[in-house]
Amino acid sequence: MEVIRSQKRTPSNDTVSNPKIPLYLTAPQMEVRLEEFELFAIDRLRVLKGVSDGLARGRNPKEMDDLVDTLWKEHMRDPDASVMLNKDIISHFVLRLVYCRSDELKKWFLSMETALFRHRFRLQNFEAQRAIVGEFGLPYKAVTGAELEGLKERLGQVVRSLGQISPTVEAVYYKVPFEEVPDLVASRRVLIQKGFAFVAGSQLVSLVVTQFRSHISKALILTNRKWTTTIREREKDRLTPIVEALSTSYLGPDYSQSTEYAEISLKDIDQVAKSSFPLCMRHLFEKVREDHHLKHGGRMQLGLFLKGVGLKLDDALAFWRAEFTKKVGSERFDKEYAYSIRHNYGKEGKRTDYTPYACQKIILSAPGAGDHHGCPYRHFSEDNLRAALGRMGLSSRGMEGVMDQVRNKHYQLACTMTFEAVYGTSCDAGINHPNQYFEESQKILKSKTPPAPV
Amino acid sequence: MFITSEFTTARNLFPYNDIHKWLSYGHDGKHPGCDEYYFGRREFSFTLENDVYLRYKSFKSASALEHAIKSCFPYKIDIGAVYSVDPDKRHAYSQTGTNVFTPVERELVFDIDITDYDDVRYCCSGADVCSKCWPLMTVAIKVIHTSLKEDFGFKHILWVFSGRRGVHCWVCDPKARRMTNEQRSAVAEYFRVYKGNENNARKVALMGYSLHPFLARSYVDFLKGFFEGELQANQSIFSTKDKYDKILEMISYEDIQSELREKWEKSANRSSLSEEAISLVRWEQLKNTLQSKKHKAPTLRMCVEEIVFTFTYPRIDLEVSKQMNHLLKAPFCVHPKTGRVCVPIDPNNCDEFDPLAVPTLSQLIEEINSGGSKMGVDDDDDDTDSSLLGKSIKFFRSSFLGPLLKSCKEEIENSYKTKIGKSKDSFSW
Numbered sequence: 001m002e003v004i005r006s007q008k009r010t011p012s013n014d015t016v017s018n019p020k021i022p023l024y025l026t027a028p029q030m031e032v033r034l035e036e037f038e039l040f041a042i043d044r045l046r047v048l049k050g051v052s053d054g055l056a057r058g059r060n061p062k063e064m065d066d067l068v069d070t071l072w073k074e075h076m077r078d079p080d081a082s083v084m085l086n087k088d089i090i091s092h093f094v095l096r097l098v099y100c101r102s103d104e105l106k107k108w109f110l111s112m113e114t115a116l117f118r119h120r121f122r123l124q125n126f127e128a129q130r131a132i133v134g135e136f137g138l139p140y141k142a143v144t145g146a147e148l149e150g151l152k153e154r155l156g157q158v159v160r161s162l163g164q165i166s167p168t169v170e171a172v173y174y175k176v177p178f179e180e181v182p183d184l185v186a187s188r189r190v191l192i193q194k195g196f197a198f199v200a201g202s203q204l205v206s207l208v209v210t211q212f213r214s215h216i217s218k219a220l221i222l223t224n225r226k227w228t229t230t231i232r233e234r235e236k237d238r239l240t241p242i243v244e245a246l247s248t249s250y251l252g253p254d255y256s257q258s259t260e261y262a263e264i265s266l267k268d269i270d271q272v273a274k275s276s277f278p279l280c281m282r283h284l285f286e287k288v289r290e291d292h293h294l295k296h297g298g299r300m301q302l303g304l305f306l307k308g309v310g311l312k313l314d315d316a317l318a319f320w321r322a323e324f325t326k327k328v329g330s331e332r333f334d335k336e337y338a339y340s341i342r343h344n345y346g347k348e349g350k351r352t353d354y355t356p357y358a359c360q361k362i363i364l365s366a367p368g369a370g371d372h373h374g375c376p377y378r379h380f381s382e383d384n385l386r387a388a389l390g391r392m393g394l395s396s397r398g399m400e401g402v403m404d405q406v407r408n409k410h411y412q413l414a415c416t417m418t419f420e421a422v423y424g425t426s427c428d429a430g431i432n433h434p435n436q437y438f439e440e441s442q443k444i445l446k447s448k449t450p451p452a453p454v
Numbered sequence: 455m456f457i458t459s460e461f462t463t464a465r466n467l468f469p470y471n472d473i474h475k476w477l478s479y480g481h482d483g484k485h486p487g488c489d490e491y492y493f494g495r496r497e498f499s500f501t502l503e504n505d506v507y508l509r510y511k512s513f514k515s516a517s518a519l520e521h522a523i524k525s526c527f528p529y530k531i532d533i534g535a536v537y538s539v540d541p542d543k544r545h546a547y548s549q550t551g552t553n554v555f556t557p558v559e560r561e562l563v564f565d566i567d568i569t570d571y572d573d574v575r576y577c578c579s580g581a582d583v584c585s586k587c588w589p590l591m592t593v594a595i596k597v598i599h600t601s602l603k604e605d606f607g608f609k610h611i612l613w614v615f616s617g618r619r620g621v622h623c624w625v626c627d628p629k630a631r632r633m634t635n636e637q638r639s640a641v642a643e644y645f646r647v648y649k650g651n652e653n654n655a656r657k658v659a660l661m662g663y664s665l666h667p668f669l670a671r672s673y674v675d676f677l678k679g680f681f682e683g684e685l686q687a688n689q690s691i692f693s694t695k696d697k698y699d700k701i702l703e704m705i706s707y708e709d710i711q712s713e714l715r716e717k718w719e720k721s722a723n724r725s726s727l728s729e730e731a732i733s734l735v736r737w738e739q740l741k742n743t744l745q746s747k748k749h750k751a752p753t754l755r756m757c758v759e760e761i762v763f764t765f766t767y768p769r770i771d772l773e774v775s776k777q778m779n780h781l782l783k784a785p786f787c788v789h790p791k792t793g794r795v796c797v798p799i800d801p802n803n804c805d806e807f808d809p810l811a812v813p814t815l816s817q818l819i820e821e822i823n824s825g826g827s828k829m830g831v832d833d834d835d836d837d838t839d840s841s842l843l844g845k846s847i848k849f850f851r852s853s854f855l856g857p858l859l860k861s862c863k864e865e866i867e868n869s870y871k872t873k874i875g876k877s878k879d880s881f882s883w
Contacts (some may be wrong), residue, residue: 163662165663
C-alpha cells in the first residue's frame with residue numbers, strides 16, 4: 001500500500017471480484033491519500049468501538065448483527081461499491097499498524113475485528129456466505145434440494161435438542177466430513193450420517209471465524225515486526241505520529257472547552273472533588289493534598305481533567321503552587337512545574353490546547369512505582385479498590401456488582417455502576433470520560449438543590 | 455488361577471496367521487503397492503507371569519510373532535498402534551526432527567465393562583456377570599454398532615468378548631485407523647451420556663426439547679423396549695424401597711418424589727404380585743405422574759428418558775478410546791482368571807451370545823485329548839466348523855477378515871495406480 005500526498009486517486013484495479021467481506025489476506029496494492037489514511041482508519045475505529053460497546057453491554061448475537069449493520073452503514077458506507085470496498089480494506093490495514101504495537105492493543109483489535117467479521121458474515125445471504133467459505137479454501141458442499149428435504153425432520157430434532165423449542169431448520173447446511181468438526185460432534189450439535197456431519201450455516205460461522213482469527217493473529221505478529229524494524233523509523237515524520245495518535249483516539253466530545261455547568265473555583269474544589277469526581281481523579285486529588293506532590297503521569301491526568309472541569313489557568317497555577325511549594329519550595333515550582341501547567345493550557349510552546357484524557361487512554365496507561373494515575377478499577381488491587389469504593393459510600397452489595405465487572409475487565413462498566421450507586425440513578429450512556437462523569441454528576445446534584453433565593 | 459501347562463495349549467491354539475493377516479491390512483508383500491514393513495511397525499505388549507510387562511515388541515511376520523509368544527510365555531497379549539518406525543528400534547531415533555517415534559495408525563477402539571454398571575444392576579457386582587445382567591452388554595453393542603455404521607459410516611467393525619465381564623470393539627476402516635486423538639475423543643464424547651459420580655443424583659441430564667436423532671433412535675429402537683421388558687424382568691428395579699428410592703432421587707421435583715414414595719410405601723406389603731409385576735406397575739405410575747406434571751420444570755421434560763438412559767445406555771471407558779497409543783487385549787487370548795477365550799461376537803446376533811457358554815481352556819484341552827480336533831488351527835480347514843473354537847475362527851474369517859482384506863487390497867491397488875499415474879504425468883530430464 002502506498003501512501004501519497006493529495007493527488008488525484010487512480011482508480012484501483014485490484015478490487016477482487018467481489019467477496020462481500022474481504023478477508024484481508026494480503027495488503028492491497030493501491031495508492032492511498034494521506035488524509036484518507038487517517039480518516040478511513042478513524043471511521044473503522046468508530047465501528048470497532050461500537051462493537052466493543054455492544055459486546056460489553058452483553059448484546060445477544062442477533063442484536064449484535066443489527067448493531068454491526070447500523071455501524072457499518074453509518075461509518076463505512078459509500079455509494080460507490082468499489083470505493084466502499086477499498087475503504088474497508090485500507091482502514092483494516094492501517095489499523096493493523098496501529099494495533100500491532102502491544103499485546104493489549106493486539107488483543108483488543110483481534111477480538112473486535114473477529115466479532116465484526118462474525119456478524120458481517122451472519123448478515124450475508126446464503127450465496128455470499130458460500131463464496132466466503134470458498135475463499136478460505138474450505139471444501140464444504142452446501143446441501144440443497146431433495147437431500148435437504150430428506151434430512152429436515154432430523155435436523156429439526158437436532159435444533160430442538162439444543163434448546164430451541166421450535167424446530168426451525170436453517171436455510172443452509174453444509175456436508176462436512178465429521179472428522180473436521182470434532183467439537184460439534186462431541187457435543188452432539190450436528191446430525192451425522194454415513195460419516196458426514198450436517199453443519200448449519202450459523203455453526204459454520206465458528207469454523208470460518210476461527211480461520212479468520214488465526215490468520216489475523218499471525219498477521220499482527222508479522223506487522224509488528226515490520227513496524228519496529230523498518231516502518232516506524234522510516235515514517236517518523238509522516239505516518240508514525242498518525243498511527244500513534246490513532247490508538248488512543250477517543251471519539252466523543254473532548255471536553256477541551258469547558259461548559260457552563262463545569263466552571264469551578266478554587267474555594268469549591270475540595271467539596272466538588274468529594275461530590276463529583278470519578279474515582280480516578282478523587283484518588284489523584286486526595287494524593288496531591290496528602291503528599292503535596294504528584295509525578296508526571298498524575299499531573300497530566302489530573303491537570304487536564306481540572307482544565308476540562310473549568311478550572312482557569314490562574315486558579316490551576318494557584319492550586320498546584322499551594323500544594324507543591326509545601327514540598328519543593330516556590331522557586332523550584334516556578335522553574336520545574338509552572339511551565340508544564342501553562343503548557344497544558346496551550347500557553348507555551350506549540351500552543352496546543354491539550355485535551356483531557358478519556359477513559360480508554362487512562363485504562364491503557366501504565367502507572368509505576370510512586371504513580372497514582374491510571375484507572376483504579378484496573379490498576380488497584382481488589383482490597384484497595386474495595387476500600388476506595390467504601391469511602392465513596394458504596395454499600396457492600398453495590399460493591400459486589402462493581403467487583404464483578406472488574407473481574408471481567410469491564411472497567412468502564414465498573415465506573416458506570418459506581419456512578420449509578422452513588423447518585424441513585426441509571427447511566428445508560430455508560431461512562432467513557434472522566435469529565436463526562438463530572439458533568440453528569442453536576443447535573444444531578446444541581447437538579448436536587450433548590451434554587452437560591454432571589 | 456491358571457496352570458502353566460494349560461496355557462501352553464492357549465498359545466498353541468492362538469490363530470497367529472489370522473491375526474497377522476488382519477493387522478497387515480493387505481500389506482502381504484504380494485502387490486507392488488504394499489508396504490512390507492507395515493506389520494513390523496505395530497506394537498505388541500506381553501504380560502508375563504508375576505505381572506511383568508513388556509512393551510514395544512514388534513515382529514516382521516506371523517512366525518516371528520508365534521515364535522516370540524511361545525518362548526516368552528505371556529499370559530496376555532495386547533495390541534497397540536502402528537508407529538512411524540519399528541517400536542523395537544525406537545531408541546535409534548531422536549524425538550525431534552523428521553524421524554520421530556510416534557503412532558501413525560491405530561484402530562478406533564471401545565471398551566465396555568459391566569463393572570461400570572454396578573449402580574444399576576442388582577444381581578451381581580464387581581467381576582461377576584450372569585444371564586440377568588449380561589443383556590446390558592448386548593444392548594450396548596446394538597446401540598454403538600448401529601451408530602458406528604449409520605452415523606459414522608464405518609464398515610469393518612469387530613466386536614470381541616473381553617473374557618470375563620465386558621466387550622471390546624475394534625473399528626478397522628482406514629479412515630478410523632488414521633483418526634487423530636482429538637477426533638477419537640470427539641467420537642467418544644458423542645457416545646457419552648452418563649456423567650456420574652457420587653456427588654450427583656441425576657447422572658443423566660437430557661436438556662433441550664427433544665433428543666438428538668442418535669439418542670432418539672437408540673431409545674426407540676433399543677433402550678425403551680429393553681428397559682420395559684428384559685431389564686424389569688431381570689432386575690425389578692422398583693420392587694423394594696432401596697431400589698426405588700434411587701430412581702426417585704433422579705426426579706428433580708420434591709413433590710413428585712414424595713407423592714410416589716407415599717403411594718408405594720402404602721402398597722408395599724399389600725400386593726400379592728411378583729416382584730417383576732410390582733416393578734412394572736410402579737413404572738407405569740411414575741410415567742403417568744411425570745407426564746402430567748412435566749410442564750412444571752424444564753428438568754422434568756425428559757425425566758422418563760433420563761431414567762431409561764441411566765439404566766440402559768452404554769457406558770464406554772472414554773480413556774481407552776481417546777488416545778492412539780492405548781493398548782488393548784488381542785482377540786483370541788485366554789482370560790487368565792476365567793479361562794475363557796476372547797472370542798468375537800456377532801453384532802447382528804448378539805442376543806444369542808452367552809458369556810457363560812464361551813469355550814474355556816479346560817474344555818479345549820479336553821477336546822484335543824479326546825481327539826475331537828487338532829492342535830493348532832489351520833488356515834483353510836473346512837473342518838474347523840465342528841470344533842469349539844472353530845466356529846469362532848470361521849466367523850472371524852468370513853464376517854470380518856474376508857471383507858476387510860478385500861477392501862484393503864482394493865485400496866492398495868487404487869492408491870498405487872494413482873501414484874503411478876502421477877509420476878507418468880510429470881517427468882523431468
